[in-house]
Amino acid sequence: EVQLVESGGGLVQPGGSLRLSCAASGFSFSSYEMNWVRQAPGKGLEWVSYISSRGSTIYYADSVKGRFTISRDNAKNSLYLQMNSLRAEDTAVYYCAREASAKDYFDYWGQGTPVTVSS
């Protein structure tokens, strides 16, 4: 069974940093592209970042480029999101999402980890 479990969320002050993790199991993690998607309270889904299966290709949404860094450790079956210079508008539930093989949609999602940026 495919499982994606996010962790690392919490309360952080504006300008602070946070590192999110996503532990993957039930599939060959190193063969799949992965993404982070977020959802602000009461708002819609917003794609945040993409990383290829080997980590050689990375994309970011304009809203986080230069502040967030996506990475992965295939030996540990884990995906990460380093978030720096956090702003109030980064407050959201952050989901880890697997990209279907050679497709451009998300076939499995984690349950999300909440991030609150507030003083």
Add this chain to the structure above:
Amino acid sequence: SYVLTQPPSVSVAPGKTARIPCGGNNIGTKSVHWYQQKPGQAPVLVISYDNDRPSGIPERFSGSNSGNTATLTISRVEAGDEADYYCQVWDSSSDHYVFGTGTKVTVL
């Protein structure tokens, strides 16, 4: 950047048909995917590549895509279909994934 526009809400009586539009410039030239999200839960894929249903998704869910509008159709609507629905595409010009603004489906 590419924008996908959905109506904020759609209301439908049980047993009737709900149609959820997703508007985008020449969206008919892109592949559109649809997700269902119930309160407090992660999104679930209900339609991929305009009109492909993943395993486990009822035949009542279907999609179409042409011109500037893609549409998710839910036939014989049930109370359990009440949820938020999002369209999504890959925008190759910006290397960005794009989600629609989302539509809340209310079953009367």
